[in-house]
Amino acid sequence: xxxxxxxISLVSLTYLIxxxxxxxxxxxxxxxxxxxxxxxxxxxxxxxxxxIVVSSIINPVHEELTIKSLFLVRDRHMPGFDLxxxxxxxxxxxxxxxxxxxxxxxxDNPRQWLLNFEHASKIADRINENFDLFYxxxxxxxxxxxxxxxxxxxxxxxxxDAIMSWIEFTYKVSSGYIPIHTPFRQLQKFxxxxxxxxxxKYFTQQGRRLNWTPAYLFSLKCNREVTLPxxxxxLDCSQTNWLVDKKDIQNIALGSLLHVIxxxxxxxxxxxxxxxxxxxxxxxxxxxxxxxxxxxxQSIRLHRGADSYPHDMDKPPMQNGFNxxxxxxxxxxxxxxxxxxxxxxxxxxxxxxxxxxxxFHLLDPNAVAGSGKYK
Numbered sequence: 001x002x003x004x005x006x007x008i009s010l011v012s013l014t015y016l017i018x019x020x021x022x023x024x025x026x027x028x029x030x031x032x033x034x035x036x037x038x039x040x041x042x043x044x045x046x047x048x049x050x051x052i053v054v055s056s057i058i059n060p061v062h063e064e065l066t067i068k069s070l071f072l073v074r075d076r077h078m079p080g081f082d083l084x085x086x087x088x089x090x091x092x093x094x095x096x097x098x099x100x101x102x103x104x105x106x107x108d109n110p111r112q113w114l115l116n117f118e119h120a121s122k123i124a125d126r127i128n129e130n131f132d133l134f135y136x137x138x139x140x141x142x143x144x145x146x147x148x149x150x151x152x153x154x155x156x157x158x159x160x161d162a163i164m165s166w167i168e169f170t171y172k173v174s175s176g177y178i179p180i181h182t183p184f185r186q187l188q189k190f191x192x193x194x195x196x197x198x199x200x201k202y203f204t205q206q207g208r209r210l211n212w213t214p215a216y217l218f219s220l221k222c223n224r225e226v227t228l229p230x231x232x233x234x235l236d237c238s239q240t241n242w243l244v245d246k247k248d249i250q251n252i253a254l255g256s257l258l259h260v261i262x263x264x265x266x267x268x269x270x271x272x273x274x275x276x277x278x279x280x281x282x283x284x285x286x287x288x289x290x291x292x293x294x295x296x297x298q299s300i301r302l303h304r305g306a307d308s309y310p311h312d313m314d315k316p317p318m319q320n321g322f323n324x325x326x327x328x329x330x331x332x333x334x335x336x337x338x339x340x341x342x343x344x345x346x347x348x349x350x351x352x353x354x355x356x357x358x359x360f361h362l363l364d365p366n367a368v369a370g371s372g373k374y375k
Contacts, residue, residue, distance in 0.1 A: 030060035031106035069328035080336025095255020102133040103222040147264035149294040149369035157365035159292040165198035174254035175338040185210040268306035285318035288361040291370030302374040
């Protein structure tokens, strides 16, 4: 059933945004703030309140979690810390927003972001692999980009396999093991067989996107003209920059990897052990996974509450269990030190094992997608 979520004023018009049960929303982002050094995000873009008052982009949760993790690497002098500078932080933040905005509508074209999101919400049941990444990442088969199951029948093992395939791809791009101009048709040279099969399923099935590269994927800059009330023209990605810096793409890929890790600590996305009372998220002292959740089984209102600031955002890590900043910092350290190693040392296999035994350990691999406390 389609449910209304919020009224949005667009120029002189008012639209009712409908978000059906197939929609996935992640921890909040705020694309109108930039990192300029120091410890805080600064409002450098004018946030068009009349155009984009949408609940999925208000608080800079992803951005602040990313800064905390990068600073932890730097402050503890973990391997690779010397590569962290203001430019790297800015690009990793851009990457952590990518999963929510893979066509890079924001911050320049918030009206297009919103109208496309509204359109995708209305046709969610019709979206398939022929649609672009924006439609699929929010409403269809790419919901593993947010650590969620895409449908009600999906097993925890299937969801984790999809998540781990994306983590492998982004890890190897961000570490430099996969050159940024590698065509997708050649990724089998760099990915494990399972990850390559899943990457083909989601990105190159039936010959699609075979000539895409990581550089193109992570630098997409697109627009889609909209003639209201119902005409959505073809996607135009001619603004995409072809002369991208290698480190920029690597850092954006690292941000996308971190987004998945961060979303896995959202209580409405993943039900972890032990459970607790309250419709909010915790990022400290967490343990194994009971279920990956699916938005199709959840209440929009309740789900949103868990995607705002985590309840313990400003509290120190706990001694027992997994802490989001520490897990993220460890991954960042491996990526950056692999990147600095001669001929790109590749420790992805070790990182993958750590994740499967750690924050992605499944109590029941056959558990079907759940709702958590968010029915």
